[in-house]
Amino acid sequence: MKLLEERIKKDGKVLSEAILKVDSFLNHQIDPQLMNEIGIEFARRFANDSISKIVTIESSGIAPAVMAGLHLNVPVIFARKQKSLTLVDHLLTAKVYSFTKQESNEISIAKKYISENDTVLIIDDFLANGQAALALAKIVTEAKANVAGIGIVIEKSFQGGAEILRKENYRVESLAQIASLADGKAVFK
Numbered sequence: 001m002k003l004l005e006e007r008i009k010k011d012g013k014v015l016s017e018a019i020l021k022v023d024s025f026l027n028h029q030i031d032p033q034l035m036n037e038i039g040i041e042f043a044r045r046f047a048n049d050s051i052s053k054i055v056t057i058e059s060s061g062i063a064p065a066v067m068a069g070l071h072l073n074v075p076v077i078f079a080r081k082q083k084s085l086t087l088v089d090h091l092l093t094a095k096v097y098s099f100t101k102q103e104s105n106e107i108s109i110a111k112k113y114i115s116e117n118d119t120v121l122i123i124d125d126f127l128a129n130g131q132a133a134l135a136l137a138k139i140v141t142e143a144k145a146n147v148a149g150i151g152i153v154i155e156k157s158f159q160g161g162a163e164i165l166r167k168e169n170y171r172v173e174s175l176a177q178i179a180s181l182a183d184g185k186a187v188f189k
């Protein structure tokens with residue numbers, strides 16, 4: 001997606017060879033116009049897949065997921081990273097290991113929001129090692145629903161996630177694919 005690549009080039013900050021900061025338009029301050037275009041692009045790519053629900057993870061996945069939900073006209077569910085007081089039982093859970101934070105978190109979704117009749121599109125802001133997407137896919141599978149695909153805003157192709165997910169036969173649609181973050185700049189695939 002040209003518009004997204006241009007924005008990453010203009011406003012993304014390469015923090016290291018592994019980490020890209022996009023907090024001026026994607027995961028702290030959010031550009032609604034860009035999110036809308038991202039939603040339209042996800043909706044276009046999954047238009048013929050009978051998507052009935054979108055599943056993402058808080059907090060950075062929510063903005064692109066909601067826009068995709070708007071354009072596919074389906075509800076959006078986000079997995080919580082912390083147990084909420086009102087989310088106590090009937091939960092679907094999975095562990096996510098974060099390489100950046102070097103810690104494991106349990107994420108959860110209320111069972112009542114995903115059923116075996118659902119065809120689910122998983123959306124997240126970044127794909128690095130694939131742990132977040134795999135945990136979301138595990139939750140969807142536990143609910144006996146079908147995973148139609150995984151929509152990623154920014155794939156860091158040089159980390160193993162995309163390969164792991166494709167090996168597990170998930171369809172991965174990434175709107176920007178970064179081949180390298182070496183020398184302080186993002187190089188696209």
Ligand code: 5GP
Nearest residue numbers: 018019020021126127128129130131132161
């Ligand atoms: P994974 O589970 O694929 O290793 O990592 C995905 C999650 O880590 C995303 O939900 C995202 O929040 C975070 N993440 C991974 N790499 C980056 C990065 O380069 N920049 C930012 N801002 N977040 C990242």
